[in-house]
Amino acid sequence: MTFRTGSRRSCRLRLHSGNRSYASMQNWVRLSSSGWYLFLEDVLADPAMQDLMGADSCWQFCVDDWRRRRPRRLSFAAYRLWRDEEMDLATEQARLVALSAPMRTLRPFADRD
Numbered sequence: 001m002t003f004r005t006g007s008r009r010s011c012r013l014r015l016h017s018g019n020r021s022y023a024s025m026q027n028w029v030r031l032s033s034s035g036w037y038l039f040l041e042d043v044l045a046d047p048a049m050q051d052l053m054g055a056d057s058c059w060q061f062c063v064d065d066w067r068r069r070r071p072r073r074l075s076f077a078a079y080r081l082w083r084d085e086e087m088d089l090a091t092e093q094a095r096l097v098a099l100s101a102p103m104r105t106l107r108p109f110a111d112r113d
Helices: 040-045 047-068 076-100
Strands: 028-030 037-039
Touching: 028 040, 037 040, 040 047, 047 076
Parallel strands: none
Antiparallel strands: 028 037
16 A cells, blocks of 8 residues: 655555544544544443453554664665555554454544545
8 A cells, every 4th residue: 555645655544644543532442553532431331342442552653763773874774674664554544444344433534434
């Protein structure tokens, strides 16, 4: 999955803007991978949603670590490996979004069909 940004390079990993540490609305928790919100009571009542929240948190920690480790562009081998890791993160993001799509979520208007 490749996304085009305003710059010349294509970005495969789609990051959603907003504060990742907490939801801006009371009683909703945010999924970092999709930018969607889950109702807190639903998460507390359903172990599958709790697993999804845990996997989403792990994904976000991996993305933050990946961004922090960006190598210099002149070290071509390290940069190529770093970009390959982006593809793995994008694949995991797509999996998390697919798992959360059938759930009752609050989605920003730009994400709705």
